[in-house]
Structure formats: structure tokens, C-alpha cells
Amino acid sequence: MSDLDIRPARREDLPAIVAMLADDPLGAQRESPDDLTPYLTAFDRLSEDPNQLLVVAERAGRVVGTLQLTLVPGLSRKGMTRSIVEAVRIHADERGSGLGTRFMEWAIEESRDRGCGLVQLTSDASRVDAHRFYERMGFERSHLGFKMNL
Amino acid sequence: MSDLDIRPARREDLPAIVAMLADDPLGAQRESPDDLTPYLTAFDRLSEDPNQLLVVAERAGRVVGTLQLTLVPGLSRKGMTRSIVEAVRIHADERGSGLGTRFMEWAIEESRDRGCGLVQLTSDASRVDAHRFYERMGFERSHLGFKMNL
Numbered sequence: 112m113s114d115l116d117i118r119p120a121r122r123e124d125l126p127a128i129v130a131m132l133a134d135d136p137l138g139a140q141r142e143s144p145d146d147l148t149p150y151l152t153a154f155d156r157l158s159e160d161p162n163q164l165l166v167v168a169e170r171a172g173r174v175v176g177t178l179q180l181t182l183v184p185g186l187s188r189k190g191m192t193r194s195i196v197e198a199v200r201i202h203a204d205e206r207g208s209g210l211g212t213r214f215m216e217w218a219i220e221e222s223r224d225r226g227c228g229l230v231q232l233t234s235d236a237s238r239v240d241a242h243r244f245y246e247r248m249g250f251e252r253s254h255l256g257f258k259m260n261l
Numbered sequence: 262m263s264d265l266d267i268r269p270a271r272r273e274d275l276p277a278i279v280a281m282l283a284d285d286p287l288g289a290q291r292e293s294p295d296d297l298t299p300y301l302t303a304f305d306r307l308s309e310d311p312n313q314l315l316v317v318a319e320r321a322g323r324v325v326g327t328l329q330l331t332l333v334p335g336l337s338r339k340g341m342t343r344s345i346v347e348a349v350r351i352h353a354d355e356r357g358s359g360l361g362t363r364f365m366e367w368a369i370e371e372s373r374d375r376g377c378g379l380v381q382l383t384s385d386a387s388r389v390d391a392h393r394f395y396e397r398m399g400f401e402r403s404h405l406g407f408k409m410n411l
Contacts, residue, residue, distance in 0.1 A: 125336075128336060129336065132336060132337050138337065141337070141338045141339070142337070142338070142339060143339055149339045149340035150336050150339070150340045151340075152340055153334055153335065153336050153340030153341070153342070154336065154340075156334040156342070157334050157335070157336070160312060160334065162310060162312065163333070163334065165336070177336075179335055179336070181331070181333050183313070183331050183345070183347065184303055184306040184307050184310065184313065185303065185307070185329055185347060185348055186275075186278060186279065186282060186300050186303050186304065186307070186315070186327075186329070186348060187282050187288065187291070187292070187347075187348045188291045188292070189291070189292060189293055189299045189300070190299035190300045190301075190302055190303030190304075191303070192303070192306070195333070195345070197333065197335060197337075198335055198336060198337045219409065219411070222411060223411050227411055228410065228411055229408055229409070229410055229411060230408070230409045230411060231383070231406065231407065231408045231409075232406075232407050233381070233383060233404040233405065233406045233407070234404060234405055234407065235403060235404055236403055236404060236405055242405060242407075245407045246407075248409075249409055250407035250408065250409045251407065251408055251409065252405055252406070252407055253385060253386055253406065253407070253408050254383040254384060254385055254386060254405070254406025254407070254408065255383065255384055255386060255392060255402055255404070255405065255406060256381065256382075256383045256402070256403065256404025256405060256406045257381065257382050257383070257384065257392075257395045257396075257400035257401065257402055257403070257404070258379055258380070258381045258400065258401055258403050258404065259369065259379070259380045259381075259398075259399055259400045259401065260378065260379055261369070261372060261373050261377055261378055261379060261380060
């Protein structure tokens, strides 16, 4: 397989990113790949925030993965900054290719480079394969995640 | 009891905030209330970021609680912005006073006012009372939380 490039997302990547968000058992019901307007607005908001890193993985000119890293400064743990990984998606063609591992390694390295002391993420309780994957990567399943729709 | 005021944290609140972070079964091992230097640096970083809201609850001129709300713009769920609640601490004297409920109501309202479609938080698996509290508040325990120290 040709080389993989992990780079900041650009506006023109949005159709490919949204298609990946929608191609998912949970995402299928919540996305609107036929209308990119809300995603363009959100993309501009993300781009203005230096603590948000939205990246894509590109192989042979094609976007095959996406991930969002958020840097969260905080007081606890002696003023530690943590990072939060959200919205990890791998194109169906790339599953099992090691891209997930490469992506998480990138997120961990980038977090370290930016001075974070902790990387954290939550995963829907139904994503059992993802949980095993994160534990293999060295994450500790130490927390419960609570959500409330507004 | 006198009225409670929830307001943005100020630099002079730091000793009271750090004391609450340290007065906690998990926090006791990870904080350094005798040296505020790292907390001051982190406070300045927090204050510069418009997506970070560090607040305190004050009663009769005394800081009795703290909470951090982070706004995270994102592409998923049609470009939805979510909020994350971190570092909730209630002074020992105030436990059972309803401050936790007031605080979470504030976080939910503030998130709604700022256009968030979701509020989320993680809680250490050992904080069983907190889990019951969040479920009573209407949060759904839908996720597992993974962390990795760097």
C-alpha cells in the first residue's frame, strides 16, 4: 500500500469526512451527507480554535480516515493540559490496515509534543471491538462516560 | 443559607480552588496546594481560551465549589458543538446542600445558551455516588472512558 499522510483537514475534505461519519452504525442516523451546510459552518468554527486539531489520513490522494484532537488546559493534576480524542473514523476499505493504530500513535505523539499529561477518550458502550483496540494501545478503561442530549 | 453565586473564577480564587482539588480521595495524591505556581500558569492559559469556562460557586464571600466547562465544536452529528464538564468539586462543608445539582443545572443551561447539542462528562469508575447523582440529573451512562498518562 502507498504511504499514508496524516495532515490537517481542509475545507475540500469535508465531503469525504462526512461520508465516513455517516458510514457507521451509530452515525447513519445522525448525519446528513447530502447537505454539507452545517458541516461547513462547524468546520470554520473548528479552524478558528487553536486548541482543536481536525486531521485526515490520506493515501494515494484519497481521504481514508479522520480524527479530532481537542486540547483542554485545566487546573487539576497541577495545572495539567489533557487532550481528548473524538470522532475517529476509518474508511471501510482501510479497516484492518493498521490505520487505527497509526492514528492513535499520531494523537498520542501530538498530545505529548503539545505538553499534555493525559490523553482521554470515550467510546459508546456498544463499540466492543473499539474498547479492545484502545486497551491494546495502552489506554486504561478507568472511567464511565455520561451524556445528555440538549 | 445565604445566596449562592456562580461566577467566572478569578486569579485570587486559586488557593480555594486548589484546596478543593486536593481535598478529594483521588486528588490528594495528585495536587500540590503548597505551591500554586503551576496552577497560576494553567489559569492564565484557561483564561485566554474563549471555549473554556472555569467557574466557582461563592456563598457569603467564600468559594465553595468549582467546575470547568469546555466547549468543543465538531463535525459529527451535523456539525454539533458539545460541552464537556470537568473538575467538579464541592467544598466538604457544602456536600448535601444541593450545590452539586445547582452546578450541573448551571452547566446544562450555559451549554444550551452557547448552542451545544450535548453535554458530556466522565467520572472515575470508583465514584459510585457521583454516578448515581449524574443519572438522577438525567445523564445517560452510555459510554466507557479511556485514559492514558503521558
